[in-house]
Amino acid sequence: MGEIPWLSIMTFLPTVVAVGLWFINDEDPDVVASNVRGGALLASLATLAIAFGLWTGYGIFNHFDPATHEFQFVEHGEWFGKGGFAYRMGVDGISLFFVLLSAFLTPLCILASWTAIKTRVKEYMIAFLVLETLMIGMFCALDIVLFYVFFEGVLIPMFIIIGVWGGPRRVYAAFKFFLYTLLGSVLMLLAIIAMYYQAGTTDIPALMAFGFPRDMQIYMWLAFFASFAVKVPMWPVHTWLPDAHVEAPTAGSVILAGVLLKMGGYGFLRFSVPMMPEASAYFTPFVYGLSIVAVIYTSLVALAQTDMKKLIAYSSVAHMGFVTVGIFAMNQQAVSGAIFQMLSHGVVASALFLIVGVVYDRMHSREIESYGGLVHRMPKYAAVFMLFMLASVGLPGTSGFVGELLVMVGAFQANTWVAALIATGMILGAAYMLYLYRRVIFGEMVKDELKSILDLDRREVLVFAPLIVAVLWMGIFPMTFLGPIEASVANLIENYQAALAAAGSVPDAHALAAR
């Protein structure tokens, strides 16, 4: 091939640097900490630069071709001899922006942890760099076993981050997270083994083209669903999320909300839908049902929360309800919208967790009641919070609007009941976010301990600035992202329809007329 294996370089660069960081030692822990911070930031920025380069084709990089649905920058290396699984990497329009999202959020996390993390800084940064490798690897993997390794591997640094640098109830949270994911992982592994025996390959494109028998699809779909539904998370397997968020350090929450929740949605798009189309069609009403419950139920629950992080965690579940509806509505707007909604949520929810982190760093409380009237002392903070609150409620002009709009337009074509019911999320979402904002930011400042609170400092502004640009850019010029997604989504839908047509189970008229 002779080309530079950029995907592998991008994937493993953070880990290589992490290994290097391990050897930084000094008698003065402050020296170690500052060197490690700098090194980690540089490594993550370099990764981001590669990801950005591959997308835009700037300079030495090959350009990502938005016109094709094929996997690009493909790498192939034999691993366990012939026929077995191999090291295969590549990206298409569906995975490209998830890679970019992971690479975008990691430097921000490192920057956000600059002063908040004081103990075991070296280990913390290493955990984050390894996490980045695993996330990017997962989105690039073109071999199902390789995917599985990355997919499960991601959990390890996440456990460690919650378990070591987390809050007081971190053990309970980590355990709950573990219990939920364990069940799904085991079943998914079984399904992968079954697929290998059936198809004789672990190559993802080959598996997509294989065409499994219907009965097997049903079982496999359920096994994959058990794993992905927990990650999304879908109702009723969402209860690990609020606890995990509450106990995780700020940057941990950012990665959790920003990237880990997307693993489920990505999994549905990469495996469930293309490899098990008949089962996907069969289970679509089931997914709709769970998603609608998720949107309405968790929005109501969010309204009653007293802990800021929990509130945002529940709002995440509601927003991800839109994503699962979009994926299974299976038309161009719905699926593109679902992907866009995931990217948007990755930016917006991350920003909201960082926003909570800002005041948590100052006051060490996440209780809504401990705040009030912050606008008096923190006008910049109030403005940033306002913007992301509006993005969260899907105000036009922000990224949140585009995703929700496309999903609802798509869902309306598939099933008007679904569209009408999830659209109630527009109302409920506004209710809980505005209510939160009012209690934290507005009102008179009566609490003495808040009277000396400081506004955003330069480092914090630096963290929020890229997120602000992203959320507005995505809202005003969404074609930057929707364009490269389009071909891959079109191909996905085409294959899906073809598979259903071949199987004789004709989907409903609206889905056929997918535009």
Add this chain to the structure above:
Amino acid sequence: MLTLIVFLPLLGAALAGFFGRFLGDRGSQVITCGLLIFSALLSWIVFFDVAVMGNVPEQIDLGTWMRVGGFDFEWMLRVDQLTAVMLIVVTTVSAVVHVYSIGYMQHDPSNPRFFSYLSLFTFFMLMLVTSDNFIQLFLGWEGVGLSSYLLIGFWYDRPAANAAAIKAFIVNRVGDFGFALGIFAAYVLFDSVRFDEVFAAVPDKADATLTFLSWELPAITTICLLLFVGAMGKSAQLFLHTWLPDAMEGPTPVSALIHAATMVTAGVFMVCRFSPLFEYSEVALAVVTIVGAATAFVAATIGLTQNDIKRVIAYSTCSQLGYMFFAAGVSAYSAAMFHLMTHGFFKALLFLGAGSVIHAMSDEQDMRNMGGIRKKIPVTYWFMWAGSLALMGVGLPIPGLPIGFAGFYSKDIIIEAAYGAHTWFGMFAFVAGISAAFMTALYSARLMFMTFHGKPRSDEQTFSHVHESPKIMLAPLVILVLGSIFAGAIGYGYFVGGGMEAFWGESILVLEDHDSIEAAHHVPVWVKVLPLAVAAFGVLLAWMMYIQWPALAGAMARALRPLYLLSYNKWYFDEIYDFLFVRPAFYLGRSLWKSGDGAIIDGVGPDGLADLTLRVSRRASALQSGYVYHYAFAMLIGVVLFITAYLFVQAG
């Protein structure tokens, strides 16, 4: 030029918002006001160009917004006659309010923020009226909602202001919920969200049906009704009107600009803009008429008994918007737009006048504590009369040469059109309109009498402080006074008279058998005289109750106590909604969280599993007794089981 009109206010908002601290109060004021006045001047040029001279409507493409499959539309500014009218109303009132606010907000510490919000609002409003597709309209729609939220809650220390701001946003979101579904339905039916393409396709789809929820419904009617839900929210029509009176918590210039002259009329504009859709649905038109007429009536009844000067005007706004809607409902779109324009002038005048009163009275808003101040603030007093007379629709219906205040022309043509429509719902609107006209005169005169006449009821100190507002507040009002007096007479010919067809061009569609404006010109004389007669009677009654025999008002309230309470408590809408929606939402949220997530999901799921594991392991640890013969026995049992199982498998 259009681009400048729309984006200059945004520039002003950004400058004042981001650099307010460097620019200072004065700098922010000068920049935002200057840019807005410039934008207003350009708007008038465009208005003359497009509407009066009849030049070709303009479209400016600013690039693709979204293109996903067939869901395809641009950022696009377009101006036709309908937009041109809105442009001048929005930018003129906005410029007036900007300048007025320099005086009104002079003691407020957050001037840059205030002016930034005002300009931001204007930008979104202009995006709304210049959009050429549903989605951009929706952007402006939600954007003005955001600005309204920000400005209602401008004084964020006040709990009431915060509550009102949230209420406004959420009630509007309820409307937007319907609006959004209407857009989706329109896209499914027409395969486009661009106005031109949709409107062109309507006649072909007039009999199409659409599956919505579980029913097969006539498509156009469904779309219109869903869109109208959005209009009801934004324009505070019955059932979704509760936010508007509360919105008076915002600074008074905001009430004038957003909650009287511009934003709340967006719903009317929307129905007029979608006249090519509504015309093809009798059901939708009937609903629009009935909701509008009912609102005109109910809001007027509430306005009769309110004591807060701003709330009286707010309910009056609600009521007047009802007029505009039933005008649109009987296909008199041009009359609706005409009233929208005149109302913009006189209602902004009334609000700003009320602001001047409040300013003079040291922030007192309760009319029971006013009275006897007309000599002290004569300019405000006469300005307010101009606005009130325009609102009452006072004029002389001399055949061939009617003379009167602005509201006289626009309100009468609406009432006449309702009569002339000759439909059952038109008749309903006519009756409601006449009753509301009577009440309008009554509450307007009541407001004037309670505020300015009679004995002073305020305390000494406040009364001695009463002073006329500074010139910077009064000067801009002159424009509105002129508008309130002359806009009707000047606009009549263009908007609803002989020059109507040339003026509106193709921006409004009226089917031939719906031509109620034409019919309105030929109604019997008593229909033309009646509105004026009831208005005169209303003023007379107010004079008797509040000037001649002040005890009469109290006596009437006692005599008609149930009706009085119904009106005073605003028909109990807030209480009912609180009971039906707000409390249950919080209650449900808490119980779903505690019992749903906590007891059921976690109880059966992870916690239950952990509990079970713990119990099993306790049992298991009890087995470890330490006696060797226990273990040996257990092993033996195991061996026996293995062998048995092996034999079974072999045999099988």
